[in-house]
Amino acid sequence: MKFKTAFAAAAALTLATAANAQVGPEVGATVYGPEGNTVGTIEAMQDGVVVVNTGTYTAPVPANAFGEGPEGPIVSVTKDQLNAMMAEQEKQMIAARDAALIENATVLTADGVEIGTVTSIDGDNAIVTLEDGPVSLMRDQFATNETGALIVLATKDQLMAALNGGSVEGGEAMEADAE
Known part of the structure; x- marks a missing residue:
């Protein structure tokens, strides 16, 4: 009996993992930050990079930086933090140019x-x-x-x-x- 229960639990875990593997960022989805605030919207996805439009910048974010939150995809930075990172990169690129x-x-x-x-x-x-x-x-x-x-x-x-x-x-x- 214990074998059947363990087998059923393993099967359920495998199905849940497979279902979660299919959930992830999609073009058009709203991206949320660590406090649940909106970070931006996904504009594009290609080759492991997700482009998030914050309204100020379009930021390339590695696809593996996303998790699944209660409302949709989440990242570990706020909109302000992502904008600050992009502003610093822009400043460095302008200085190099x-x-x-x-x-x-x-x-x-x-x-x-x-x-x-x-x-x-x-x-x-x-x-x-x-x-x-x-x-x-x-x-x-x-x-x-x-x-x-x-x-x-x-x-x-x-x-x-x-x-x-x-x-x-x-x-x-x-x-x-x-x-």
Whole structure:
């Protein structure tokens, strides 16, 4: 009799574990913090990363950082804490970009193609000399890659399309003027 009871309990635990394994974050779900307050909404999920929109930032959060709470998915940080982490990362990225955006810096595209050299900077405007001549790009169109190299936030094809009167994918127009 004890064997049947133990077997039934093990079977129930296995079924409950399988059911819980299927529960998890889904696109559109509200994410809650440790005190039950709303942190944000799940916008996307891919490759073990869940993108949470806090209303201020869209923050990538590892999928394994989520638990299941009484109202839905939970994380161990509050909305304010997640926003503060994203603000600090943004500040660091801007500082790295500004340190790399200097005269004579080599400029790569987002897909790693060398496209030119920064020839001058005037406020938020940078002149980059390409093979076809100089173009003016705004400071916020630059970043640094994982090795610290200066990149323009477009692939070579996107940049060339924008320079020829098109726009960057996603509708973000590249403000570039041939001189």
